[in-house]
Amino acid sequence: MDCRIINLSKYLDRRGNLSVIEECKDIPFEIKRTYWIYDVPGGEHRGGHAYRRNREFIVAMSGSFDVTVDDGHSHTTYSLNRSYYGLYIPEGTWRDLNNFSTNSLALILASTPYDPADYIEDYDLYRQEYLSKDSDGNE
Numbered sequence: 001m002d003c004r005i006i007n008l009s010k011y012l013d014r015r016g017n018l019s020v021i022e023e024c025k026d027i028p029f030e031i032k033r034t035y036w037i038y039d040v041p042g043g044e045h046r047g048g049h050a051y052r053r054n055r056e057f058i059v060a061m062s063g064s065f066d067v068t069v070d071d072g073h074s075h076t077t078y079s080l081n082r083s084y085y086g087l088y089i090p091e092g093t094w095r096d097l098n099n100f101s102t103n104s105l106a107l108i109l110a111s112t113p114y115d116p117a118d119y120i121e122d123y124d125l126y127r128q129e130y131l132s133k134d135s136d137g138n139e
């Protein structure tokens with residue numbers, strides 16, 4: 001699976017710290033969209049789908065949460081709890097966000113504009129679509 005944690009630059013300062021994300025430099029795509037998830041009630045989860053084209057970079061700007069990624073073969077859970085690193089998720093990855101702490105804030109940078117047709121929301125369909133491809137995405 002090509003998901004990976006990317007560490008961001010950290011400018012430590014007695015006045016407070018600063019981190020930065022530049023498109024195509026710190027993360028491997030152009031940013032077409034930014035959204036965030038907040039005020040998640042205890043026990044709720046977000047996601048539970050895959051995107052055919054969209055790639056994402058997810059940062060815990062505040063608090064903590066887990067991201068489980070699944071390529072149809074295996075799954076891995078990443079705990080995000082600092083704003084100076086994030087999780088890169090390539091297209092074609094099933095993903096689920098859960099275990100949100102109180103007051104957590106998930107920032108998501110996306111490589112495509114919002115497109116409902118890009119979503120795969122049924123896990124069985126996802127497996128059918130993706131398990132027939134090899135690791136390079138060929139049929």
Ligand code: TYD
Binds near residue numbers: 035045047048113
């Ligand atoms: P959804 O992607 O299903 O959220 P999650 O994956 O976190 O569970 O989106 C929830 C709602 O927000 C849905 O009605 C569509 C809307 N939405 C947009 O209009 N634009 C966006 O960029 C996103 C991500 C969602």
